[in-house]
Amino acid sequence: MSAQATVIPSGHEFFVEGAESILEAGLRGGLALNYGCSNGNCGLCKIRVVSGETRKIKHHDYALTEAEKGIGYMLGCCNTAISDVVLEADEAQSSKDIPTQNIPIRIKKIDHPAADVLIVSTRTPRTSRLRFLAGQRATLSIDQVGSGFYPIASCPCDDMNLQFHIGLDKQDPVANYLDESAKANDLLTLEGPVGSFVLNENSSNPLVFIAEGIGFASIKGLIEHAMALDVAEKIFLFWIADSDDSHYLNNLCRAWNDALDNFEYIPLDAEAGEHPGDSILEQLQQDDPAGFDYYLCSGDKIRAGVEKFFDSQAIPKKQVMFETL
Ligand code: FES
CATH class of the missing domain: 3.40.50.80 (Nucleotide-binding domain of ferredoxin-NADP reductase (FNR) module)
Known part of the structure; x- marks a missing residue:
């Protein structure tokens, strides 16, 4: 079963498939929704249901007040839609709306698609995903090695699986370590996102x-x-x-x-x-x-x-x- 969700005031639309959470479905649809833990703890994914029906799919520790419940608020990460819905939700308008985050990420694999390029595929913890806008960058640090500042080469619609393309440069200790010594499951620290090279979502131009x-x-x-x-x-x-x-x-x-x-x-x-x-x-x-x-x-x-x-x-x-x- 799929339900259509329309977000106000932006007018963005997306589909909620099966019992996926409204937050997951919105991110998959390319929306820059507000959220934090994805796990019912922080309350940042609070959304007001203007019309339609939702169903709780996950227990949450964050407690909505009676007043919030009374006007239709629920947590996007813990509810799915069981009919077409209209939702009032905050969406990031620009990079200024996204906070800096510090996240431990693990290497999934490292590919060498060309002699001087590495593709580093990484994964965040399930409860500490990276909120970012496409086109932004982040600093990756490795203990005892150093730090480097790299573009995030993946879509915010998959906020757990982050990809980085890193040019091999003798002056870059992180790139050299990733090329010569790093292996799957090694831990990196990510700080970011940074940058305003992002899509203008208010434009529908080709x-x-x-x-x-x-x-x-x-x-x-x-x-x-x-x-x-x-x-x-x-x-x-x-x-x-x-x-x-x-x-x-x-x-x-x-x-x-x-x-x-x-x-x-x-x-x-x-x-x-x-x-x-x-x-x-x-x-x-x-x-x-x-x-x-x-x-x-x-x-x-x-x-x-x-x-x-x-x-x-x-x-x-x-x-x-x-x-x-
Ligand atoms: S994202 Fe933290 S409670 Fe939903």
């Missing part, structure tokens, strides 16, 4: 993502979040890299391209002089470039070139988000 090399890490989180929200009519991904090996998740991007009607993946070869600006114009064809929102994560040289393109097309500044590698 989206253009541009990544250079490992800048794909932040872009991947944003794309997965945009897919979860399912509001963009079209999504283009331009990934510029030195050689085929540097498009280190080429297969994932091709799979998105093949599976989704509204998704186009265009890998660009920097060595062959392929430039995002020319390619964007070619791909958008009859569409007006000024009707898109743009998210770019690159080094300064690519950024300068893309900025010229934006100026030439009179792209409004509010439709462009940059993150520097």
Whole structure:
């Protein structure tokens, strides 16, 4: 059974499947709902049921007051929906609404998709998940080794399974330790999230993502979040890299391209002089470039070139988000 949930005042909608909690379903749907422990202890996931029926699925220690219960409040992490519901809930509007968290996370696995890139898959404790917005970063620390600041390359809709893409750099002790010595189940400390390179959820414009090399890490989180929200009519991904090996998740991007009607993946070869600006114009064809929102994560040289393109097309500044590698 699935029930439709509509959130006010945002108007966001999502489906609650079976007996999953309203909080889980909302996060899976890409909403930045307010929450903390996911376990009935903190009360941060308090939501008011405006209409429809919910059912308690988990005991909770947090006690709602009689006044709160009287006007329909319940805990999103401990209740499911048994009919279509309208819910009044807080959602993060920007990175300022997300508190800094300190969380011990465990390594699940480390992959080497290219000679100079590691993909570190980690897991948070069930009761201490990371609340973040797609595109943000976090500091990872390892006892006796040091700390590094890395993009979170996954979607907030899966807040227990966090992925990091880390470039191998001799000056980065954390990257070297992860490459040479770390193993599954090792403990890291995460502090974050930080950063404002996040989706503008108030816009329903089609989206253009541009990544250079490992800048794909932040872009991947944003794309997965945009897919979860399912509001963009079209999504283009331009990934510029030195050689085929540097498009280190080429297969994932091709799979998105093949599976989704509204998704186009265009890998660009920097060595062959392929430039995002020319390619964007070619791909958008009859569409007006000024009707898109743009998210770019690159080094300064690519950024300068893309900025010229934006100026030439009179792209409004509010439709462009940059993150520097
Ligand atoms: S998230 Fe803490 S009580 Fe629901």
